Amino acid sequence: EPLAGAQVLVLRVPAPAAPGAQATANPTPMAPIFTENDGKFVIKDLSAGVYRVNAGHNGYARQENGQRSPRLPGTPITVQAGQSVKDIVFRLTPAGSMTGHVKDSKGQPLAGIVVQLLRPVYTQVGKRMLANVASVRTDDHGQYRLYWITPGTYYVGASPTSTYIRTFLQGQPNVVPAGSNASVTADSTAAVLESLLGTNRNEVLQPDFVTTYHPNTTDHLKAASIDVKAGSDVRGPDITLAQEEAFTVRG
Secondary structure (H helix, E strand, O other), X not given: OOOOOOEEEEEEEOOOOOOOOOOOOOOEEOOOEEOOXXXXXXXXXXXXXXXXXXXXXXXXXOEEOOXXXXXXXXXXXXXXXXXXXXXXXXXXXXXXXXXXXXXXXXXXXXXXXXXXXXEEEEOOOOOEEEEEEEEEEOOOOOEEEEEXXXXXXXXXXXXXXXXHHHHHHOOOOEEOOOOOOOOEEHHHHHHHHHHHHOOOOOOOOOOOEOOEEOOOEOOHHHOOOEEEOOOOEEEOOOEEOOEOOOXXXXX
């Protein structure tokens, strides 16, 4: 069916640098355009060059021209001077969602926990890591909801925020944030904390919680995958956040 109001983004691919010349910057984006009621779009006044075109809409996975899989790149479009390129078609796939809870070992809900949607990536030396795709914080019921997820296979991890630092910093006359040489007066402490932590002032979290992956393991190599299908509303995993004693290492 035609999809009205879809956003179409056009990025001009920089020309290859001449031998010995410095490489050009990243692709240059143009102002986005939106599809009409019949789902059609027109990109006018393009100069000759190579372009990447992708389309997206709320509730759907973004797609690049010629893209066969969300994990694979699309196909650039070459436009010659005076040429009219037609029949570019995007078939957008409905996105999915995932809902679950984060609790402590006593079954109590944990608010303000960062829940991450992760996918595996590999370093140049072949080491497997988990990269963040999307993240959300739990509400006061410990519930999280990740939405508009591109269909695929993912992992889920929950991490404590630094909210417990707020309890220590409140009431301190002078605060020096990590990596900063400037002191902050008591009057501006709250504003600094909000900008650094982005958390609710009334949240209190014990500092010994550690990052935990589904199914309740602190080892990302033992994390279990979850499949998100097109248009599905997945009942995500309930994660019990692990608590571990912290240690100090000197050397």
